[in-house]
Amino acid sequence: MSARKYFIVSHDRNKSLPGLILINESTISTSGDPTFVLRDSSVRGFPPTKEVPYIKYIKSRGRKPKEFEKFRDFWLITNRVKEFLESVDAEAFVFMSCRTCIEGHESDGEYWICDVVRTINALDELKSDISIDYVGGKKLYNLIGSERYLFLEEKIQSNIIFRMQFAWHKVICNDIFREKCQKKQIKGLTFINCGR
Template sequence: MSNQKAISGAKRPRARKRRFYQIGPDFSGGRPGFWVEDESILPPYRVDRLPASTPHVPYVFDKKVGSLPRDLEVCYHWWLISDRTKAVFERLDPEAFVFVPCDVRMPHGIYDGPKYWLCDVVRVLDALDESQSRLRIGIRNDVRYIDHGRKYYELSLGDKLVFREAAIGNAHIFRMAYHDAGIICDQEFKDACKSAGLKRIWYIDVLKL
């Protein structure tokens, strides 16, 4: 009898909370040897998200100028990603992204490397638990900003972000509402990228910015 009471009174282990990371390109590696050949192809600066209807983006790769792109690089406020990166992203969370193919050429010879894509994280979630987080929250009063008159988040070293998992649901990657540059992924997304051997990507634990 006493054993039954002990078993029934035992506490159940708490479900582990998902871990989240800020994700982005690793800027180490020296001077880049790649650039957009015709910038007029790209959407105007004030277009927040990359339209799927964007024409093929012409890129020049020249290793004499600098290092060639790896799996994830910055392209203005989007990403330039390799074909294998696209495969991982699409497998994990296809609805989170827009991909636009790049036409790559080299100044000398013919490019025969992997395909590259312009990529944008188009899912935006208002999922931050502001009461549990540590960051600056304000109203943008500078007319030079697109979000003039609206709430914004400003992140600094030492800040902490706590997210409401119910607002994230099954999503593995998203942009933060009120902080467009903040792209967040979960542990599963990070692990999949690591397992695939994707290079040139950094992750920062959002609890220890």
Template structure:
């Protein structure tokens, strides 16, 4: 075979060999590509293990909706609070107040940035017994998004029909997530939401890893996160 043909054949073999190797590398790369990270969820709420007697209260409770109205309406007027540290501890970043949360300005900033459509915020007018209040602004906050996203077949919890005629849930399905429960959620039902209340157990607020991380990065205090997969 002429020398030129030999050189051409050698070059072609080298190129094919290189292409094969590159193809193999691509195959290996695709095979080793990690799967999408599964979202983690947490039961979120006030940390009841810290704090003492509260030194804050709402002066005019008439602004709150009647007991039958579980959600806090956006039309609620400004909430007049008294903060008195001689009575008890002043609020931190997230405190329980009736069915809702009393939150600081910086908590509101985190929640609004992550998932603004999930909340209703009612501004608080704060006064102190002596002098003028010079602390951060506070808000009553309600998580108003409710999702029926629990995968009952994969979860471990008590599911029953409420049989107490005095209950607002009489005749309805009720979830009871106790210590030792396992909650698994359907991603398709959650979509891009970062926080929601559970249908059939609206007292339970669930958030994802992104919201938990944002709260911790902001240094927010007195918020508890419990892994929903092992309560």
């Protein structure tokens, strides 16, 4: 069997950004920290909130959101995408319901905040184009300018999507997940080849 191919999962990086505002920013946080911005990004999952997030699309602030968007340290996805992710790998994701107002249409359950909570230390550090930093005693991959990431398949095993342990902001998937997404025609989702 041929080796799997791996990709960085990313949002559509065009010049325009979605005009999304967290309306209840000032009342939702339990800690006083910016909501949905993780203080320790190595610990995944959602921060505690006092109420359901209320996200509104403001046309003057940007374009209309697509099915898949980056939302601070998380993703904002439609219910269709949520159902798809649950069907392909339910254990990799957690979801938080939110209220939305898109072009005057109020809805509960049409959009969800999503996080990838599976983390695997699978990068082949010797063969990948990276450098390693230590910040506050913590190991981190410096990927600035990097274009080649190779992975140890024996550590990934049958998992089709995961976060890199020492580069939390990078979500990696294999060609199986990519093909399923492309077949589903999810708008706003892009893939960058790790083996360039």
